[in-house]
Amino acid sequence: xxxxxxxxxxxxxxxxxxxxxxxxxxxxxxxxxxxxxxxxxxxxxxxxxxxxxxxxxxxxxxxxxxxxxxxxxxxxxxxxxxxxxxxxxxxxxxxxxxxxxxxxxxxxxxxxxxxxxxxxxxxxxxxxxxxxxxxxxxxxxxxxxxxxxxxxxxxxxxxxxxxxxxxxxxxxxxxxxxxxxxxxxxxxxxxxxxxxxxxxxxxxxxxxxxxxxxxxxxxxxxxxxxxxxxxxxxxxxxxxxxxxxxxxxxxxxxxxxxxxxxxxxxxxx
Amino acid sequence: xxxxxxxxxxxxxxxxxxxxxxxxxxxxxxxxxxxxxxxxxxxxxxxxxxxxxxxxxxxxxxxxxxxxxxxxxxxxxxxxxxxxxxxxxxxxxxxxxxxxxxxxxxxxxxxxxxxxxxxxxxxxxxxxxxxxxxxxxxxxxxxxxxxxxxxxxxxxxxxxxxxxxxxxxxxxxxxxxxxxxxxxxxxxxxxxxxxxxxxxxxxxxxxxx
Numbered sequence: 001x002x003x004x005x006x007x008x009x010x011x012x013x014x015x016x017x018x019x020x021x022x023x024x025x026x027x028x029x030x031x032x033x034x035x036x037x038x039x040x041x042x043x044x045x046x047x048x049x050x051x052x053x054x055x056x057x058x059x060x061x062x063x064x065x066x067x068x069x070x071x072x073x074x075x076x077x078x079x080x081x082x083x084x085x086x087x088x089x090x091x092x093x094x095x096x097x098x099x100x101x102x103x104x105x106x107x108x109x110x111x112x113x114x115x116x117x118x119x120x121x122x123x124x125x126x127x128x129x130x131x132x133x134x135x136x137x138x139x140x141x142x143x144x145x146x147x148x149x150x151x152x153x154x155x156x157x158x159x160x161x162x163x164x165x166x167x168x169x170x171x172x173x174x175x176x177x178x179x180x181x182x183x184x185x186x187x188x189x190x191x192x193x194x195x196x197x198x199x200x201x202x203x204x205x206x207x208x209x210x211x212x213x214x215x216x217x218x219x220x221x222x223x224x225x226x227x228x229x230x231x232x233x234x235x236x237x238x239x240x241x242x243x244x245x246x247x248x249x250x251x252x253x254x255x256x257x258x259x260x261x262x263x264x265x266x267x268x269x
Numbered sequence: 270x271x272x273x274x275x276x277x278x279x280x281x282x283x284x285x286x287x288x289x290x291x292x293x294x295x296x297x298x299x300x301x302x303x304x305x306x307x308x309x310x311x312x313x314x315x316x317x318x319x320x321x322x323x324x325x326x327x328x329x330x331x332x333x334x335x336x337x338x339x340x341x342x343x344x345x346x347x348x349x350x351x352x353x354x355x356x357x358x359x360x361x362x363x364x365x366x367x368x369x370x371x372x373x374x375x376x377x378x379x380x381x382x383x384x385x386x387x388x389x390x391x392x393x394x395x396x397x398x399x400x401x402x403x404x405x406x407x408x409x410x411x412x413x414x415x416x417x418x419x420x421x422x423x424x425x426x427x428x429x430x431x432x433x434x435x436x437x438x439x440x441x442x443x444x445x446x447x448x449x450x451x452x453x454x455x456x457x458x459x460x461x462x463x464x465x466x467x468x469x470x471x472x473x474x475x476x477x478x
Contacts, residue, residue: 085471133428140425147421151413160475161409165422168405168468 012089014231015240021224021231028221035214042207050204059117061208065215067110070138073103073219077145078170081163091227093159094234096166097149098226102219104142111135141169155234283324284366290316291374302379309378310388310438316374317367317392318427321399322420324363325407328355329473333411342477348470356404356466364396387447388438394454395434401465402426408472429457 010016043061050057080096083089114132115125126132145162152158200208235241294312295305332338341351368389375385406422437450 137425137428140421144422144425147418148409148413151410151418153414157475161413161472164468164472164475165406165409168402168426 012091014091014094014235015238017091018228018231018235018241018244021228025221025224025228028217028224032214032217032221035210036218039207039211039214043204043211047204047207048201056117056120059113061211063110063113063117064208065212066106066113067135068212069215069219070103070107070110070135072216073099073106074138074142074166074170076223077103078166081145081159081166084159085163085167090234091231093163094227094230095223096163097159098223098230100142100146100149100162102222102226104139104146106215106219107135107139107142111139141166145169279327280362281366283320283363284370286323287316287320287367288370288374290319291377295377305378306380307442309375309380310384310442311435312378313371313374313388314392314395314431314435314438317396318399318431320367321363321396321403322423324359325400325403325419325423328359328404328407329411333477338473338477342474348473349466352404352469352473353466356400356469359404360397360400364400367396368392381442384438384441387441387451390451391434391437391447391454394451394458395430398430398454398458398461399427401461401469402430405465405468405472408469408476411473411476413476430454433457 011020039061044058047058049055077096077099080092080099083092084096111132114135118127119125145165148165149158149162152161232241291313294308294316298304298308329338332341342348344351371389371392372385375388380388403419403423406419406426410419410422433450433454437447437454440447440450
């Protein structure tokens with residue numbers, strides 16, 4: 001028990017998570033890129049055209065994963081915000097802060113691709129449909145937490161305030177999910193979740209799932225990079241960090257802004 | 270409450286604002302009676318929402334400036350109870366008067382009389398939700414920079430209330446039962462009532478300590 005506790009404690013400290021995040025990064029980024037490449041090729045070239053929508057449907061290979069990720073990133077942000085609020089683990093705050101802009105980007109991507117698809121399909125860039133509207137609300141929720149964080153100078157207070165706001169906004173995420181059933185709308189009901197009788201042919205479904213997994217891994221890869229940057233910023237005066245870079249400056253210099261600055265100074269001389 | 274009695278002009282501002290915003294819709298959209306009856310419920314809801322938003326800055330700001338809020342945090346009594354009382358008082362001096370003048374606004378839009386009870390019921394359930402959600406965010410942004418931040422944070426959270434609130438009235442307008450919308454609104458009200466005073470208390474502690 002105490003071993004698990006100690007391990008957990010280590011994992012939640014910035015000092016120990018910094019190298020872990022660095023080690024995990026290639027495990028996320030390489031499969032992510034491979035999957036995105038294979039999924040895009042399968043989805044955009046190999047999969048057959050839809051008998052109703054022609055080639056336009058192919059945007060779902062980007063649209064649907066982006067929409068999923070927009071919600072998952074929000075959950076990551078909200079849960080980490082809540083952890084910071086309750087247990088005051090600094091790392092959770094860094095994770096929450098890092099997840100917000102990535103999630104906002106995915107939300108924007110989902111909205112933009114959906115609108116690009118809507119123009120030829122529905123004949124309009126935008127309709128006031130429940131899921132579209134909820135996704136737009138989600139974007140505003142992201143922007144709200146980012147803005148609130150930016151408006152409070154004290155780092156600790158900003159983190160707790162954004163955490164509470166994210167928690168309140170999290171109530172909105174299930175509403176997005178169930179809004180399809182709640183309101184009668186134009187939007188297609190979810191095509192993928194019906195596993196008992198999938199309405200998608202495997203030649204389309206498999207690339208979509210691969211793309212979704214690739215997007216997820218890509219999200220975690222970017223999250224790791226941002227977490228490392230966040231740790232560097234927060235712990236920039238700490239002793240372990242300077243010790244870490246004093247030990248092996250040539251291997252790690254490329255990862256840190258400070259390392260780059262040092263390298264630049266050297267080259268100037 | 271006492272302050273509201275002493276300075277009636279200050280307390281009436283949200284109600285007057287509510288009426289004026291309601292009046293702006295016909296001015297902007299023309300006075301066609303059929304159009305007005307059609308947009309009426311939605312316009313009244315938007316006006317109510319903005320009036321609640323406008324009234325939020327009076328919740329804690331002056332209490333913060335004169336130090337009363339710091340005292341409040343020190344009282345050996347659960348903070349959420351004190352906050353609950355504060356919010357109830359605020360609703361009685363803003364939400365309740367808004368309900369009272371709603372028939373005037375409804376009449377000016379030429380709404381069917383059958384819609385009025387539903388509109389009032391929806392507003393009675395909805396304005397506390399608007400106030401409570403707003404109070405959380407007002408408490409969060411109390412000591413932060415930036416004036417428009419509050420609206421950015423609050424308005425997305427107002428979406429469900431607005432949808433169900435005006436949906437109830439439109440259901441009657443189109444000859445359906447408003448029961449579903451009103452129950453969802455009531456559920457929303459119960460959940461917020463249960464959890465918002467605690468969230469406001471937490472937010473105040475974050476902002477002030």
